[in-house]
Amino acid sequence: xxxxxxxxxxxxxxxxxxxxxxxxxxxxxxxxxxxxxxxxxxxxxxxxxxxxxxxxxxxxxxxxxxxxxxxxxxxxxxxxxxxxxxxxxxxxxxxxxxxxxxxxxxxxxxxxxxxxxxxxxxxxxxxxxxxxxxxxxxxxxxxxxxxxxxxxxxxxxxxxxxxxxxxxxxxxxxxxxxxxxxxxxxxxxxxxxxxxxxxxxxxxxxxxxxxxxxxxxxxxxxxxxxxxxxxxxxxxxxxxxxxxxxxxxxxxxxxxxxxxxxxxxxxxxxxxxxxxxxxx
Amino acid sequence: xxxxxxxxxxxxxxxxxxxxxxxxxxxxxxxxxxxxxxxxxxxxxxxxxxxxxxxxxxxxxxxxxxxxxxxxxxxxxxxxxxxxxxxxxxxxxxxxxxxxxxxxxxxxxxxxxxxxxxxxxxxxxxxxxxxxxxxxxxxxxxxxxxxxxxxxxxxxxxxxxxxxxxxxxxxxxxxxxxxxxxxxxxxxxxxxxxxxxxxxxxxxxxxxxxxxxxxxxxxxxxxxxxxxxxxxxxxxxxxxxxxxxxxxxxxxxxxxxxxxxxxxxxxxxxxxxxxxxxxxxxxxxxxxxxxxxxxxxxxxxxxxxxxxxxxxxxxxxxxxxxxxxxxxxxxxxxxxxxxxxxxxxxx
Numbered sequence: 001x002x003x004x005x006x007x008x009x010x011x012x013x014x015x016x017x018x019x020x021x022x023x024x025x026x027x028x029x030x031x032x033x034x035x036x037x038x039x040x041x042x043x044x045x046x047x048x049x050x051x052x053x054x055x056x057x058x059x060x061x062x063x064x065x066x067x068x069x070x071x072x073x074x075x076x077x078x079x080x081x082x083x084x085x086x087x088x089x090x091x092x093x094x095x096x097x098x099x100x101x102x103x104x105x106x107x108x109x110x111x112x113x114x115x116x117x118x119x120x121x122x123x124x125x126x127x128x129x130x131x132x133x134x135x136x137x138x139x140x141x142x143x144x145x146x147x148x149x150x151x152x153x154x155x156x157x158x159x160x161x162x163x164x165x166x167x168x169x170x171x172x173x174x175x176x177x178x179x180x181x182x183x184x185x186x187x188x189x190x191x192x193x194x195x196x197x198x199x200x201x202x203x204x205x206x207x208x209x210x211x212x213x214x215x216x217x218x219x220x221x222x223x224x225x226x227x228x229x230x231x232x233x234x235x236x237x238x239x240x241x242x243x244x245x246x247x248x249x250x251x252x253x254x255x256x257x258x259x260x261x262x263x264x265x266x267x268x269x270x271x272x273x274x275x276x277x278x279x280x
Numbered sequence: 281x282x283x284x285x286x287x288x289x290x291x292x293x294x295x296x297x298x299x300x301x302x303x304x305x306x307x308x309x310x311x312x313x314x315x316x317x318x319x320x321x322x323x324x325x326x327x328x329x330x331x332x333x334x335x336x337x338x339x340x341x342x343x344x345x346x347x348x349x350x351x352x353x354x355x356x357x358x359x360x361x362x363x364x365x366x367x368x369x370x371x372x373x374x375x376x377x378x379x380x381x382x383x384x385x386x387x388x389x390x391x392x393x394x395x396x397x398x399x400x401x402x403x404x405x406x407x408x409x410x411x412x413x414x415x416x417x418x419x420x421x422x423x424x425x426x427x428x429x430x431x432x433x434x435x436x437x438x439x440x441x442x443x444x445x446x447x448x449x450x451x452x453x454x455x456x457x458x459x460x461x462x463x464x465x466x467x468x469x470x471x472x473x474x475x476x477x478x479x480x481x482x483x484x485x486x487x488x489x490x491x492x493x494x495x496x497x498x499x500x501x502x503x504x505x506x507x508x509x510x511x512x513x514x515x516x517x518x519x520x521x522x523x524x525x526x527x528x529x530x531x532x533x534x535x536x537x538x539x540x541x542x543x544x545x546x547x548x549x550x551x552x553x554x555x556x557x558x559x560x561x562x563x564x565x566x567x568x569x570x571x572x573x574x575x576x577x578x579x580x581x582x583x584x585x586x587x588x589x590x591x592x593x594x595x596x597x598x599x600x601x602x603x604x605x606x607x608x609x610x611x612x613x614x615x616x617x618x619x620x621x622x623x624x625x626x627x
Contacts, residue, residue, distance in 0.1 A: 116363050119364075120363035120364050121362065121363055121364030121385060122362060122363060122364075122384070122385065123363070123364075126363075126364060130364070133542075135364070135366065137363065137364055137365075138360065138363075138364060138365040138366065220317075220350055220360055220365040221350045221351065221352055222315055222348045222349070222350045222365075223348055223349050223350065224348060225348055235351075237488065238320075238323075238351075238484045238485065238488060239323055239324075239484075240488075240512040240513075242492075
């Protein structure tokens with residue numbers, strides 16, 4: 001009597017498992033298989049040939065470049081913001097938290113348009129930029145800016161709850177023992193949050209490489225110059241080059257797998273340390 | 281650069297001696313990059329044009345030119361150029377979009393259209409229908425698109441140039457049939473748009489919606505786009521239906537003065553546009569299913585593919601693009617009144 005009240009009946013348990021797995025298969029596994037199947041439909045040769053295109057290479061390079069700029073900048077920003085929010089009480093603190101969440105709640109298209117309105121030729125700073133011959137929108141700086149905007153909550157959002165939970169006791173101890181502020185940060189705060197930081201970086205990186213909407217608005221879609229991988233996928237698809245489109249898609253998916261793989265590996269390798277911090 | 285050029289011009293003997301001294305690369309003029317901001321269905325055409333032009337340019341000047349292309353809905357592309365996209369040349373779907381660039385951003389003079397032959401249109405096209413093989417819905421003419429139960433695919437006239445030609449072709453058809461009854465034309469176009477379930481932002485998006493994703497019974501399409509779909513997907517999948525009456529679409533090209541002068545690319549950009557009018561350019565144009573301005577240079581076999589249609593023009597039926605744009609596609613104008621969003625999906 002007591003037991004049945006605490007655990008569900010066999011049918012319910014199996015039913016739930018089947019629903020969860022079926023859902024995963026339908027919405028995650030099936031589309032992924034479709035991407036790879038479509039990419040390899042005409043054989044490995046055609047798949048590989050898709051990457052021989054110079055414009056596709058340029059798109060891959062640009063995507064990696066944008067991620068390489070956006071992720072470190074957001075790492076620094078995320079750490080600073082999370083530290084400020086979690087460890088100190090100051091006026092405007094909750095406003096800062098709300099602002100950090102803003103990119104999550106705004107449509108990426110709007111995020112892109114903001115930069116066009118600001119830096120476009122008809123925008124607020126546009127004429128001034130034009131005088132200096134400095135291009136932001138429809139050029140790489142605009143793509144980097146839009147990507148940073150869209151991805152900047154990822155790291156801060158991972159860190160804030162953890163840092164808040166950990167409180168300031170460790171830091172206070174370090175400071176009483178005579179450590180400098182920077183040393184405290186480096187040897188106490190940072191190791192305490194390193195797992196959350198890593199998750200944040202991985203998520204941020206995945207989104208930075210995959211972002212479509214915001215980047216599409218500021219890109220100008222110049223081939224071989226301002227197309228990132230997601231934009232190149234759209235172009236290839238629109239040119240009836242379906243195999244190449246899915247080949248680039250599968251590369252994007254592959255990069256996501258590498259990210260997930262890295263995360264799983266680190267989890268497995270440092271499982272104990274992770275359990276000690278008890279997150280994720 | 282300039283210094284070296286005058287120096288070279290000094291005399292044949294000097295040139296010869298310099299040639300032997302300087303490494304070959306130092307003599308070749310600097311590589312140049314042109315950006316061509318174009319509309320949606322011209323991707324294949326300009327790939328062929330760009331290859332042929334850069335080859336010819338290198339042969340005649342020794343300079344290596346790379347053409348960077350950007351494609352999208354014509355209106356959207358014009359908007360990007362206004363917002364600062366650095367296009368050396370624009371090759372858009374209709375004059376009103378280049379007019380907008382001249383008016384809003386002053387990047388080229390207002391009289392740009394008179395600078396090149398044939399109203400700056402090196403090629404023309406028209407609007408036809410693409411239907412599924414065997415034409416199961418029996419679509420033959422414009423009124424068939426207004427019938428109940430026919431799924432029509434056409435892009436969004438707000439962002440796409442082709443979509444505006446589609447819309448105006450339908451309007452012009454009913455005007456022609458009723459001898460100028462504007463109210464009837466409006467009702468007719470309204471009935472067609474009631475059958476439209478998806479509005480893509482560009483012509484190419486609409487084509488993939490129809491051909492790849494199998495939405496709808498008929499695609500209102502550029503003639504060149506319809507031919508291209510048959511070529512890409514096989515003639516056994518789709519039929520082209522040519523209505524007896526349509527509109528002459530004149531997609532114009534223009535130099536963007538503000539950009540070429542700043543970048544110093546005027547000469548090569550002008551040559552690029554002139555190349556479109558050259559015999560070789562006209563031949564490539566016909567190969568890619570656009571109707572050449574000067575058909576003499578084109579392959580007669582390519583020309584034979586174009587059906588004879590009675591065509592009206594934007595000037596005859598609507599009094600020019602400025603008027604048509606204001607009356608039909610401006611905010612709150614005819615299209616906004618006809619097309620009720622919310623009911624069908626807008627993308």
